[in-house]
Amino acid sequence: MSKKKVYIIPCSGIGKVFGTIGRDSAYIVNNELANDNTLLECLPLIVKGKKEVIEALKKNKVIVIDGCPLMCSYNNVMEKVGKVDAQFMTTDIVKENRDLKPEQTIIPAGENTKILSRKLAEQVAKKVEELLEVDEEA
């Protein structure tokens, strides 16, 4: 049996810098920090109801990264997939680093925004490990 993977689903927020942090940290996790264990999938595709994607998420672990209290990623994944194994809020990383104010620019991201994305990515990568460990034990 193939080992389970962790899907990272950031919210696709486009109006504010918080969406950018979520998206960028998902890329850092998937490209660098937990390359072998993670996959990305489009939230819009899940919202649309693409069957193959939803089935894949059901069989694996899912981490959502939300940019604001509306929790689009969490709510949509809960509705379509029926479970979320862990959730991160990008606003939390901003709160934890009050001295690092994210710049308001969305494209390209500012320097502080990049640092925040990396910090969040480190937390997410740690969670990826935890989720897979628990799974091996079980």
Add this chain to the structure above:
Amino acid sequence: MAENKICILPCNGLDKSLGVIARQVALKVIEKNPKIELICPVLLNTGEDNYENLIKSSKLILIDGCMTRCATKLAEKRDSKIIMKILIPDMSKKFKIKPCKTLTLDEQNEKLVDLISDLVVEELNKFEEKKVSVSREIEKLDYFDITIDKYYFRVPKVGYFFNENDCWIKSEAKKALVGITDYLQNAASDILFVDLPDIGKEIEQFDDVGSFESSKTVLQLISPGSGKIIAVNKDLRDHPEYVNQDPYGKGWFIELELKNFEEDKELLMDGPNYFEYMKNKIMKEKNHLYQLKSEKNV
């Protein structure tokens, strides 16, 4: 208002264990606190007079089994005064007990019923202690509203007074709650930090009594009233988003013991006046922004 009864209305959905739990919770609650009266949702739905009258004159605890929220719908149709809403799936998450598959509850689910009913009774006690502020939070408000592009602004029609710094005050007898308006929370965007003043401080009208910070800016709450700060909304420390989500309710900042509200009021606007003032301000800003953007793009 004080002698109002407290009633509990469960959803009674019998086709899912969630509904069964909702029903059991209601029964457990009245067992634990016999002062609370039970309203049968089925009988209420048939339009039975006694229940109709009771629901209008009492404070209501709602227990919904699932997202269909039948109890909430029944209550909202009747314009009742809701003081607490319980959603069983939330509780199931909170206490980490999954609803069982069968319609007769297993031991774990019985335990869940017990835990939820304890929570309801406990919350109710807290509510009784600080009746004033809680009932203010949950009262249903009637709003003026306006949509500009995709942004939506509201102003309560009655009960609130405003200054030109976009802060509100809502008095009840000698006390008042103070907060910021929908316009100001929109201007700030997602609020991440709220700094609250010390309890006990005496303030004058238009003193700044707190600040809030988004990733965009830092703004101040400028008090429309004078008096002594007797409470601050500690919930905002963990949930600053309440200010964005519910600026006139859960997002209040401070509670004042009023000194001279009649005099303060001379310099404040009521709901209809503030709504006009706010609309003007938004339009002016919109035009200004329009110009700036046009200039930038010639």
Add this chain to the structure above:
Amino acid sequence: MSQNYDADKETFMSVPRKKIPWWPTIDYNKCNFCMECNKFCPHNVFAKTNDEKKKLIIQNPYNCVVFCRACAKTCAPDALSFPDKREITNLIKKLRAET
């Protein structure tokens, strides 16, 4: 604000804005010209100049929002001060009574 902003028509609490002397005063002995206040203020109250001694000035005093002191919070050397709030409130009351 942009050029077609007409300060003469602005009012605060029904009083012409130009009759209310509320805006920050810069203490040039303290100011280190970090420009944080200028960056912060969305109403363009401040402006930068080429004068070495006064690199920052109050350009549009009547753009300042009466009772707002938010810029002072951004000022590390504490170089910004405002008029006495109570006096301003009393003045507003007096002017309102006159009309």
Add this chain to the structure above:
Amino acid sequence: MKNKVGIIACSGENLIGGTLSRAAARIVVEKLRPNETIVLCQPLFAAGGLERHGGQEERNFAKEHPTITIEGCEEECSKIAVERYSGPAAATIRVDEIIKKHPELKPKSREDLGEDGMKLAQIIAVEIAKKVDELFKSR
């Protein structure tokens, strides 16, 4: 008041078309047509029904204003979301098709478009702006 056009980019995380759609949408609302357009969020559409600031505001806007959807691939997620909740989109732009027309431009990656990618985003943005102008003319 001047009416606005809603721009909904698929913004998909898992493909370069998503990142391009996102960048192009930002270029339009920030630089090319700031006064004529407003950006809407696709997943927020589906999260409607939340008490406040939920997707309901996005849905209502799209009901009352024309919308242009920007799709990263053939799934056309944004178009489908708009149709489901607000009615048909006024226009749809397919990023993957524009990419094909410009084989000389090779965007770097999903996370970093690179110079070529930004050029492509600019081309897509101009296409969107054209559609915006057409919509304004036709009313």
